[in-house]
Amino acid sequence: MQMLNFVKIPTLLLLLQVISINAQLNYPNTVVTIVIDPLFLKSKDENGNVDKNEFSARLESGEYYSTNKCCDVFREVAQSSVPGNWKKYRCIDVNSEIMTTNKNSAVLKVVLNLKFLYTDEKEFNKSTIARTIMNNLNNGNSSEVLANNEYMGIATVVWVETNAIDVFSNKPTSSPVTNAETVVTIVTKTNFFRWRDAKGGIQIGNFLAQSDSGEYYSTNKCCDVFREVAQSSVPGNWKKYRCIDVNYEISMNLGDTVILQMMSDIQFIYSGIKKFNNWTIYGDFWEKMKRPTFKEVYHKNDFAGFDYTVSVQTTTPNNFPSKPKRSSVTNAETASVKHI
Incomplete structure (x- = not known):
């Protein structure tokens, strides 16, 4: 009888351990x-x-x-x-x-x-x-x-x-991705000089961008200024393009002059999983920014400095709506170095 109890107690403890482990794995x-x-x-x-x-x-x-x-x-x-x-x-x-x-x-x-x-x-x-x-x-x-x-x-x-398991493994795990897409996002944070009018007001949405023909046109979207540079810096064959101005603020008040800071998102979406190097895109974008043609754009818009990042992410569909939704992201890389 004692031997039977001796066997039963460890067995019960083992059973409780298994239940506990299963509960952890299923949670x-x-x-x-x-x-x-x-x-x-x-x-x-x-x-x-x-x-x-x-x-x-x-x-x-x-x-x-x-x-x-x-x-x-x-x-x-x-x-x-x-x-x-x-x-x-x-x-x-x-x-x-x-x-x-x-x-x-x-x-x-x-x-x-x-x-x-x-x-x-x-x-x-x-x-x-x-x-x-x-x-x-x-x-x-x-x-x-x-x-x-x-x-x-x-x-x-x-x-x-x-x-649910192996949560602290050395290598990140990911769920299988079906109908995956790759999104390249260039986020620009640009400073512009702006002058107050007679009433002390400031024009926010007043920019000059270049068309494909090289002609300038007026636009109220800051991200249009970077369209040509961005499109020539990313790999071709993207299926969708979007640029939006996310927000703006007056970052510095200099009396009759202020520094207007605009943050813009420029996105390119590709079908399937692409192995793009974010630093390569970052470097190409920077080299294009230094071209004489863009320096002219720089001066026409009264640039006061800028910063930007480049990210490459693989995601399931619905990561490209006007309002972000939850998506299953398997990886994302962002390259960033500040420029003044």
């Missing part, structure tokens, strides 16, 4: 995975070597500390960019490599993986998280941390996944 979790590819300028030592594991991060108290984990540098930015109430957080340095080198310095690229686990199914917008990251990287506090590490630029990749 949906949401994992937000952020993969960041920052570039740093690193000085060589007297022997010509580069220390790939020397970084400066900041505590919540504001104090700086030395760390051999690059992902610690971006902890504050990442945690302030995702929705709150996550249960677990993890960051790892996946890889690092020297990109270019000269006599005294080298450019180091590090691949980081930051994950946030939520214990139920959430409807998070990947684009919102990606944009929040880029905005947080440009604020004063983050700029100081990055400057201390001689940061040069970044590419941000954001996965938003719903997983």
Whole structure:
């Protein structure tokens, strides 16, 4: 009888463990995975070597500390960019490599993986998280941390996944995508000089854009200014094109003159999954912006500076409506370097 009880008790415990595990596996979790590819300028030592594991991060108290984990540098930015109430957080340095080198310095690229686990199914917008990251990287506090590490630029990749198992695996998982589409989005943030009229008013929607024939035309859409450059910078055979001005603000008041800042989204949608390189598109766009023909556009519109990002994302249909809807995103990459 004692032997029978001895067998039954472990069996019951094992059964309870199995029930508990099954309950966990059947309960949906949401994992937000952020993969960041920052570039740093690193000085060589007297022997010509580069220390790939020397970084400066900041505590919540504001104090700086030395760390051999690059992902610690971006902890504050990442945690302030995702929705709150996550249960677990993890960051790892996946890889690092020297990109270019000269006599005294080298450019180091590090691949980081930051994950946030939520214990139920959430409807998070990947684009919102990606944009929040880029905005947080440009604020004063983050700029100081990055400057201390001689940061040069970044590419941000954001996965938003719903997983029931293996939620903290090293490689992001994704659900099968049917009828997938690839969307290239160029987000421009452009500053313009504007002069007040006799009544102190400012013209917001007054821009000059170039038609395919090279002639100028007046438009109330800022994104039209970049149409020709954008269309010549992305791969061909896109099936839809859209440009919208998202918002505007007066970023600086100079008396009779103000700085008008416009944010615009330019999107190209392709059928199927395309392996486009966001940095290639970014570089092509920048080279086109430097052409003499566009410099003329630059002067005609009284540019005061600009910043832009390029993202490539694979998604299921319905990611291209005028109002964003929830979509199943398998990956998204954003390239961004600030230009003034």
